[in-house]
Amino acid sequence: MITGFITFFTIFAVVGAILYGRKLIKTEKTDAVFGNPERAKGGMHWVVVGSSFLLLSWLYYSWDIAKSFYPKSANELCQVAKVNESLLSLKYLFPIVERQHKSTAIIKRENINIEDKIILIQNDPNLKDQDKKIFVNILRDTKLMIPSLTDERYLEDDTKNIINELTIRLNHLTENFPKDSYPNLTEEEENEINEGLKKQLGWGATGMEVPPLPESKRGLKFHAAAAELNSISDEFFEMRNHNPEYLKQSEAIFGEIKEYMDGLGDGRELDYIKDIKKLVRRIEYASIFPPKTLDELENAIRAFDKVQNNEQANLRTIDILLFPAGTIVASGPQCSEAGPGRWLPKPSDTFRIFGEMLKPSVGYKMIPMLWYEMMGVNRIVGFILPDWIADIMPGKYPVHNQDGTVDPNFKSRMLDIVTGEFEAFKIPVPTGHIWDSFLRVFLGLSLGIILGVPLGLFMGLNRFAKGFFDPMVELYRPVPPLAWAPLIITVFGIDNVGKVFLLFMVSFSIMIISARAGASGTQLSKIHAAHSLGASRWQIIREVIFPNSLPEILTGIRVAVGMCWGTLVAAEFLAGTTGIGFVENVARKYMQYEVIWITIFVMGMLGLLFDLTIRKIIDKTIPWRGKG
Amino acid sequence: MSDLVSQKVNMIFKSLKGETVHALKDITFTLKKGELLTVLGPSGCGKTTLLNIAAGFLRPTSGSINLGGKEINGPGVERGMVFQQGALFEWLTVNENVNFGLRMKKEDPIKTAKKVEEWLDIVGLKGFGNTPTYQLSGGMQQRVALARCLINDPDLILMDEPLGALDALTREKMQSLVLKIWKETGKTIILITHSVEEALLLGERVYVMAPRPGRIHKEYKLPFASMGLKGDLREIKNDKEFVSKREEILTMIWDMEEEIMGKEI
Numbered sequence: 010m011i012t013g014f015i016t017f018f019t020i021f022a023v024v025g026a027i028l029y030g031r032k033l034i035k036t037e038k039t040d041a042v043f044g045n046p047e048r049a050k051g052g053m054h055w056v057v058v059g060s061s062f063l064l065l066s067w068l069y070y071s072w073d074i075a076k077s078f079y080p081k082s083a084n085e086l087c088q089v090a091k092v093n094e095s096l097l098s099l100k101y102l103f104p105i106v107e108r109q110h111k112s113t114a115i116i117k118r119e120n121i122n123i124e125d126k127i128i129l130i131q132n133d134p135n136l137k138d139q140d141k142k143i144f145v146n147i148l149r150d151t152k153l154m155i156p157s158l159t160d161e162r163y164l165e166d167d168t169k170n171i172i173n174e175l176t177i178r179l180n181h182l183t184e185n186f187p188k189d190s191y192p193n194l195t196e197e198e199e200n201e202i203n204e205g206l207k208k209q210l211g212w213g214a215t216g217m218e219v220p221p222l223p224e225s226k227r228g229l230k231f232h233a234a235a236a237e238l239n240s241i242s243d244e245f246f247e248m249r250n251h252n253p254e255y256l257k258q259s260e261a262i263f264g265e266i267k268e269y270m271d272g273l274g275d276g277r278e279l280d281y282i283k284d285i286k287k288l289v290r291r292i293e294y295a296s297i298f299p300p301k302t303l304d305e306l307e308n309a310i311r312a313f314d315k316v317q318n319n320e321q322a323n324l325r326t327i328d329i330l331l332f333p334a335g336t337i338v339a340s341g342p343q344c345s346e347a348g349p350g351r352w353l354p355k356p357s358d359t360f361r362i363f364g365e366m367l368k369p370s371v372g373y374k375m376i377p378m379l380w381y382e383m384m385g386v387n388r389i390v391g392f393i394l395p396d397w398i399a400d401i402m403p404g405k406y407p408v409h410n411q412d413g414t415v416d417p418n419f420k421s422r423m424l425d426i427v428t429g430e431f432e433a434f435k436i437p438v439p440t441g442h443i444w445d446s447f448l449r450v451f452l453g454l455s456l457g458i459i460l461g462v463p464l465g466l467f468m469g470l471n472r473f474a475k476g477f478f479d480p481m482v483e484l485y486r487p488v489p490p491l492a493w494a495p496l497i498i499t500v501f502g503i504d505n506v507g508k509v510f511l512l513f514m515v516s517f518s519i520m521i522i523s524a525r526a527g528a529s530g531t532q533l534s535k536i537h538a539a540h541s542l543g544a545s546r547w548q549i550i551r552e553v554i555f556p557n558s559l560p561e562i563l564t565g566i567r568v569a570v571g572m573c574w575g576t577l578v579a580a581e582f583l584a585g586t587t588g589i590g591f592v593e594n595v596a597r598k599y600m601q602y603e604v605i606w607i608t609i610f611v612m613g614m615l616g617l618l619f620d621l622t623i624r625k626i627i628d629k630t631i632p633w634r635g636k637g
Numbered sequence: 638m639s640d641l642v643s644q645k646v647n648m649i650f651k652s653l654k655g656e657t658v659h660a661l662k663d664i665t666f667t668l669k670k671g672e673l674l675t676v677l678g679p680s681g682c683g684k685t686t687l688l689n690i691a692a693g694f695l696r697p698t699s700g701s702i703n704l705g706g707k708e709i710n711g712p713g714v715e716r717g718m719v720f721q722q723g724a725l726f727e728w729l730t731v732n733e734n735v736n737f738g739l740r741m742k743k744e745d746p747i748k749t750a751k752k753v754e755e756w757l758d759i760v761g762l763k764g765f766g767n768t769p770t771y772q773l774s775g776g777m778q779q780r781v782a783l784a785r786c787l788i789n790d791p792d793l794i795l796m797d798e799p800l801g802a803l804d805a806l807t808r809e810k811m812q813s814l815v816l817k818i819w820k821e822t823g824k825t826i827i828l829i830t831h832s833v834e835e836a837l838l839l840g841e842r843v844y845v846m847a848p849r850p851g852r853i854h855k856e857y858k859l860p861f862a863s864m865g866l867k868g869d870l871r872e873i874k875n876d877k878e879f880v881s882k883r884e885e886i887l888t889m890i891w892d893m894e895e896e897i898m899g900k901e902i
Contacts, residue, residue: 534724537694538782540712542738542789552737556728633727633771 012077012357016068019061026054026061064356072346073355075331076212082327083212084224086337087344088231089324092317094339095238096310099245102296103307105314112297116155119292123152126288130281140278143269144285150262151289157255158292161299165252172248172306175241179309182237183316192233202229213358218351219337219344227320234317245306250298262289354603362603363610372441373592373604378611379443383435391429399424443611445587449505450573450619453512457569461517462562465524466554478521486518490576494583503584508577515576516569523565527558560634563627570619578612589615639705639792641668641691641825646700648686648851659850660686661697666844666853670792673819673826673862675840677833677886679894683851684829688795691827692718704793714738717786719796723778725770731757731781732766738789756784759821760814776807780814787818796828800835809870812838816865833886837861837879838870845886847893855889857882 033054068074075082102111109117130136130144157163185191194202205222212220223232266286273279318325328336335348345351365371369380404420415421425431467474485493494511501507531554539553581590589608596604627634648661660683668674676684689695691702693712702709704716725734732753733740739749757763760780765773770781779799786794796815800808812835819826830836836843841862847854859882861873873879 532724534720534722535726537692537712538718538720538724538785539737539741540694541692541714541716541718541795542741542785543714544737544741548741552741553726556726559728631728633769 010077012068012073012355016065016074016077019064019068023058023061023065026057029054030058067353067356069331070333070349071353071355072332072348072350073357075327076355076357079327079331080212081225081228082324082331083219083337083344083346084222085228085231085324086328086332087219087221087339088223088228088235089317089321090337090339090344091235091342092231092238095235095242096314096317099238099242099306099310100314102303103310105307105311110300110303112159112295112300115292115295115297116159119155119288119295120152122288123148126284136278136281140281143265144281147262147265147269147285148288150258150265151285151292154255154258154262154289155292155297157252157258158250158297159299160254161302163252163254164250164299164302168248168250168252169302171244172302175245176305176309178237178241179306179313182234183309183313186230186234186313186316187320191230194229194233213355218346221339221342221344227324230320231317238313246296248296249294250296251293259289259293352602354606359603359606363607366604366607369441374586374595376587377441379439379441381437382440384438385429385435386433387429387431389429389436390433391427394427396424396427398427442587442589442592443615445505446577446581446589447615449508449588450512450570450577452505452509453577454516454566454569454573456509456513457516457520457573458566460513461520462524465521466528466550466558468521469525469528469558470550470554475525482518482521485514486522490515490572491579494576494580498580498584503586508580508585508588511580512573512577515572516566519565519569519572520562523561523568524558527561528554530561531557560627560631563623563631567620567623567627570623571616574612574616574619639670639825641793641827642703643667643691644700644703646687646690646697646702648683648690648695649698661690662850662852664700664851664853666856668825668827668842670825671823673828673839673841674844675828675830675836675842676844676846677830677836677890678844678846678851678854679848679890679897680831681897682846682848682893684846685797686851687846688718688797688827688829691793692716692795714742714789715792717789717791717794719779719782719786719794719799721798721801723775723782725778725781725785727769727771729770730766731762731768731770731773734770734781735784735788737785752788753784756788759787759818760784774807775803776811779803779811783814783818787822787824792825794824794826796826798829798831801831808835812870813865815839816862819862820866833883833890834874837882837886838865838873843886845889848897854893857886 068077072083097106100106104110107114127145127148130141130148133141136144202222206224209220209222209224212218223229263286266282266289270279270282273282332348332350335346335350337344338347366373367378369377372378372380399420402420402423404418406424407416407418407421409415417425464474464478468478469475490511493514497511497514498507501510535553535557536549539549544552577588578590578593581588582594585591589612593605593608596602596608643664643666646661646664647659650658650660652658664687676687678684686695690697691709693709693716696710709716726737729737732750735753735756736749739752740746753766754763757766760783762777762780762784765777770778773781782799799815800811803811815826815828816839818824828836828839830839837859838861840857840859843857843859844853845855845857846852861876861879864873864876
């Protein structure tokens with residue numbers, strides 16, 4: 010419903026924006042010739058078209074438009090797929106899907122196989138002539154056995170009857186299938202389906218990929234036809250064309266083989282004889298029939314195929330138009346989406362699941378996406394203050410009394426404070442997957458900036474610092490951060506410390522490089538001016554070199570944010586129990602495509618948010634950039 | 638007794654390859670307090686090197702420059718400097734640029750603000766105090782640079798082609814400003830320029846320097862600066878004596894250039 014509305018709305022938006030664009034061209038200034046950057050300015054209406062295009066592609070290729078306008082189509086296509094699946098093994102017998110009759114193809118192939126084997130045996134220098142003779146004899150006998158299967162004279166009446174019966178059943182089905190009364194279900198069968206339907210969930214992420222039980226009249230027809238076809242096909246493939254003439258010949262061949270094998274150890278001869286045995290068995294189980302025997306059956310199958318195609322009616326059009334790049338396929342009683350509908354989740358499902366995940370009580374794996382929890386101030390104090398503060402206080406820690414109690418003294422009270430064991434009011438603290446990822450990036454980045462910028466400036470100004478720290482920085486910097494991840498995670502653990510350190514490493518080197526470039530790029534005249542205005546060394550660094558390097562530093566931060574964000578998600582992929590990357594990794598394991606796309610979306614949004622913030626900061630703090 | 642005394646200043650640059658360049662040779666002069674000296678010469682004659690030594694950014698190979706009896710040893714507040722491009726701190730406003738020196742000395746901000754206002758008035762930038770410097774035109778930037786230097790009350794003002802990058806009209810205005818400031822404050826000024834006209838107009842004394850090795854080729858004492866204080870600069874430019882002096886110096890510099898080119902070929 011909503012999807013349908015959105016679809017129409019987007020299409021209107023696209024048409025409107027395109028019309029507006031046409032109108033705009035007419036009013037365009039004539040002096041804006043091609044190549045004038047003026048022509049690239051503005052264009053919000055094209056943004057609308059671009060976004061709409063993305064949204065429509067998503068709706069279309071995730072088959073959400075099909076779901077919205079024809080909610081039953083997947084279920085019906087599933088029934089059709091069942092029929093096609095049942096029909097397929099029968100179709101393979103005839104030149105309907107394939108080029109040749111199956112019997113023809115098998116005979117052709119096995120004749121070639123036999124001839125090849127004979128040549129191989131005769132050319133093997135390691136075989137004794139006696140063995141060669143036996144092998145070739147058996148193979149020739151096998152070749153002679155094939156006519157016993159293809160000669161109509163040998164065909165048994167029983168076999169003929171079964172084929173006739175199956176043909177009649179098929180024709181019957183073809184006749185009844187288009188009728189409104191089809192299928193004539195018994196009350197019991199009907200009840201069974203109705204019971205199943207009660208438990209059946211909808212199409213999409215809520216329940217099953219595709220609900221398999223027929224939900225409509227048309228679906229029921231195909232469902233019933235598929236069952237009948239399955240029974241026909243099973244019966245056909247149970248039937249063997251093993252007439253007495255064939256049995257006689259094959260028994261003789263197997264006798265020869267057995268006789269030979271009995272007097273044999275293991276060696277190359279064994280391999281040959283096993284191969285030959287396999288070949289004979291293959292012919293035994295292949296459905297080889299005389300040339301004209303199955304003609305009636307073939308016609309019946311063709312006739313039914315035509316009828317069922319007609320009965321699909323508009324479903325075929327829906328399948329072609331609204332299920333792009335794939336369709337619904339059946340495998341036994343189950344159906345699944347084969348195509349982009351499988352890995353590209355439907356927007357409707359995705360947004361619903363996202364809304365569900367955003368609820369703090371649901372979240373993902375018991376942890377909310379972004380929420381808050383109440384945390385005692387004591388825990389924060391205990392985390393910030395190091396425990397050794399209590400150790401350096403005067404006095405001694407108390408010793409327990411004889412009556413089993415402990416009298417606290419000043420020193421033990423201090424210990425309680427620095428370890429956070431006291432009562433305090435609570436404050437809300439953010440928590441959740443998104444917050445965890447954000448905090449890691451923020452901490453890693455901040456550490457990198459706080460340590461990297463001064464060191465970078467120092468390296469840009471001092472020969473010793475440059476030479477001393479250069480090897481270290483330049484050796485670790487070119488290594489992809491993820492290559493460090495296994496090592497860092499081993500040393501610092503899979504929790505926050507390891508990840509923050511990894512991100513620190515990423516941002517640290519970038520900040521060093523940019524601060525250094527900024528410092529060494531300061532105009533000499535500015536430094537000279539500061540000198541003759543009486544600035545001290547420290548003042549020059551703080552008042553001239555640092556602000557002068559700000560453009561480079563801020564650009565560095567912008568680069569570092571992107572790098573950190575990418576590294577973090579991959580690091581969370583490797584190990585950990587919270588974070589956006591963790592969510593994606595778990596979703597990947599359970600093939601929750603909606604969740605995967607949600608994490609991708611969240612990451613994109615957060616990355617964009619980071620970048621926009623920094624761009625804003627850049628505009629605010631260094632308005633002189635490019636104008637000096 | 639705050640004269641500038643240069644004694645046998647030599648400056649020899651050595652490159653890593655071992656080539657030596659004799660940038661300055663035996664520069665000896667005395668500049669009395671309140672004198673305005675302009676230094677003129679073809680490029681590469683060591684004008685800027687001389688100024689950098691006076692500012693304390695460079696240490697001479699031999700010899701010394703004394704200001705008020707004290708040898709110059711590193712940069713200091715008593716020697717203010719104005720650069721060709723202004724060298725303003727573009728992340729600061731006009732006010733913050735002008736009071737930079739006082740802030741470095743941690744002077745009282747209220748007194749400082751008053752001083753800044755006075756100086757902005759003198760250089761003709763009243764009301765521009767809160768403008769970011771990157772929004773100023775070239776001429777205005779040089780005015781800020783002048784105010785920034787003068788607010789520190791230096792004994793000696795060193796100007797390194799301060800008007801070189803300005804258009805002709807702005808340049809003329811700035812020349813009057815320099816003369817006005819010189820008269821009102823009575824500072825000792827060394828001004829380097831490559832414009833003969835400017836050197837003659839502004840210089841009470843003019844040194845024409847010659848390259849390879851850099852040395853003072855000729856010295857002039859001129860009346861035009863004091864004339865300029867009273868009269869119109871354009872009139873002075875048409876003065877007969879002015880024109881003949883200009884031609885004389887131009888010929889001199891052209892000869893020098895030809896000599897260098899000849900040597901190189």
